[in-house]
Amino acid sequence: MKICVLGLGYIGLPTACLFASVDHEVVGIDINQEIIEKLNQGKLPFEEKGLEELFEKASQNMRFKAEVEESDVFIIAVPTPLDKEMKMAELKHVRSATEMIYLHLRRGNLVILESTVPPGTSDKLLVPILKKSGLKMGDFSLAHCPERAMPGNTIYEMVHNDRIIGSIDKKSAELAESLYSSFVKGNLYLTDAMTSEFVKLMENTFRDINIALANEFAQITEECGVNVWDAIELANKHPRVNILKPGPGVGGHCIAIDPWFLTENTTRSRIVSLAREINEGMSNYVFQIVRRILNDLADPVITVLGAAYKEGVSDTRETPALKFIRLAENEGYKIKVHDPHVKDFWYEVLELKEAVRDSDCIILITDHPEFKEINPKEIYSTMRNKNVVDTRNMLDVERWEEAGFKVKVLGAGK
Numbered sequence: 001m002k003i004c005v006l007g008l009g010y011i012g013l014p015t016a017c018l019f020a021s022v023d024h025e026v027v028g029i030d031i032n033q034e035i036i037e038k039l040n041q042g043k044l045p046f047e048e049k050g051l052e053e054l055f056e057k058a059s060q061n062m063r064f065k066a067e068v069e070e071s072d073v074f075i076i077a078v079p080t081p082l083d084k085e086m087k088m089a090e091l092k093h094v095r096s097a098t099e100m101i102y103l104h105l106r107r108g109n110l111v112i113l114e115s116t117v118p119p120g121t122s123d124k125l126l127v128p129i130l131k132k133s134g135l136k137m138g139d140f141s142l143a144h145c146p147e148r149a150m151p152g153n154t155i156y157e158m159v160h161n162d163r164i165i166g167s168i169d170k171k172s173a174e175l176a177e178s179l180y181s182s183f184v185k186g187n188l189y190l191t192d193a194m195t196s197e198f199v200k201l202m203e204n205t206f207r208d209i210n211i212a213l214a215n216e217f218a219q220i221t222e223e224c225g226v227n228v229w230d231a232i233e234l235a236n237k238h239p240r241v242n243i244l245k246p247g248p249g250v251g252g253h254c255i256a257i258d259p260w261f262l263t264e265n266t267t268r269s270r271i272v273s274l275a276r277e278i279n280e281g282m283s284n285y286v287f288q289i290v291r292r293i294l295n296d297l298a299d300p301v302i303t304v305l306g307a308a309y310k311e312g313v314s315d316t317r318e319t320p321a322l323k324f325i326r327l328a329e330n331e332g333y334k335i336k337v338h339d340p341h342v343k344d345f346w347y348e349v350l351e352l353k354e355a356v357r358d359s360d361c362i363i364l365i366t367d368h369p370e371f372k373e374i375n376p377k378e379i380y381s382t383m384r385n386k387n388v389v390d391t392r393n394m395l396d397v398e399r400w401e402e403a404g405f406k407v408k409v410l411g412a413g414k
């Protein structure tokens with residue numbers, strides 16, 4: 001089949017490569033000319049485990065350009081960011097991708113929407129635009145097929161995870177199922193488009209609420225002196241309990257955003273909105289811990305370990321580090337940032353030695369495994385005050401205390 005993939009980001013590019021790797025002819029489309037040029041030179045615009053090899057294997061069946069052309073299949077994998085003022089999905093990229101497609105839509109074509117969208121988008125936004133081609137329902141097919149790939153393990157999960165395919169009619173379901181079975185080894189579950197859109201949002205909302213519960217447990221244990229990490233480990237020994245991990249907040253372009261797509265069009269949301277408030281408030285909670293430690297120190301300097309939204313990635317979208325840094329900056333703190341994975345960030349990213357020099361407090365925000373390897377003895381003498389706040393319960397507290405540091409672990413009680 002000939003497949004046009006619109007949107008060559010964290011989901012679209014691996015998807016294009018996977019289809020090309022099983023001998024479909026793939027045309028990758030993006031509005032960002034720099035990405036098109038990079039890809040046509042064989043370079044990748046971002047890190048992802050295994051993508052280099054997959055791109056290499058698939059490259060002879062792929063080409064990249066800015067304009068859509070006639071195809072058998074069109075896959076929309078464009079971003080659906082949050083309009084932060086209105087707490088609503090910004091669907092302009094989905095709308096413009098669909099406008100680009102209808103001009104080339106032919107009888108028998110299949111359109112797939114992979115982007116995460118509010119329930120009803122396929123039926124109410126995409127169908128009317130596709131009909132501008134002059135084709136009627138049934139002349140073309142449409143399905144919503146959200147991805148479930150965990151950034152950092154995207155390719156493996158795109159192949160092995162079960163997937164939901166939500167279609168506007170039976171023919172669309174058959175066409176989409178046969179298309180994805182060309183590389184998906186997981187089960188394919190068929191439903192209607194609106195249910196599929198809703199299911200995707202439920203998955204990430206479920207995770208956001210459970211992270212909020214862990215964060216609330218961490219705040220309660222601080223008061224009663226229990227170590228939340230020990231308590232969670234013991235509670236999870238229950239065969240049907242799986243409490244997630246507290247942290248400095250929830251980042252990424254999914255968990256931090258998708259719940260709002262569920263609440264934007266209802267007056268019935270309570271827990272979903274409250275969970276967002278708890279998770280967004282963790283930056284403030286962590287900053288208050290730091291402020292108590294540094295109390296009235298003049299001109300405090302702090303070191304933020306981690307700009308990425310989670311361990312092992314270079315992605316800083318919605319990272320909790322940013323809000324924490326803004327709060328500290330507004331109180332006159334000087335901030336120095338170190339992250340072994342992030343190259344470009346709103347703040348200069350320094351090497352570790354430079355980031356800790358003359359600092360009064362290290363705050364570990366991102367759970368990059370590299371931070372476990374930091375030798376406290378090597379940085380002790382370069383710091384002005386020897387404080388560490390570990391928001392991920394990652395550091396060896398004894399080792400840091402032996403080196404002379406005062407260590408505060410989020411939720412550890414004392």
Ligand code: SAJ
Pocket residue numbers: 147148149150151203204207211244245246247248249250251252253254255309310311
């Ligand atoms: N986090 C915690 N505590 C936890 C787990 C995560 O504080 O116990 C934080 C992380 O540090 C990070 C944020 O939450 O800042 C989100 O991290 P994540 O690993 O939960 O989520 P993503 O955005 O990398 O991937 C999620 C996954 N969805 C689910 O696990 C239900 C992935 O499967 C989805 O495909 C992805 O969102 C997406 O693209 O929707």
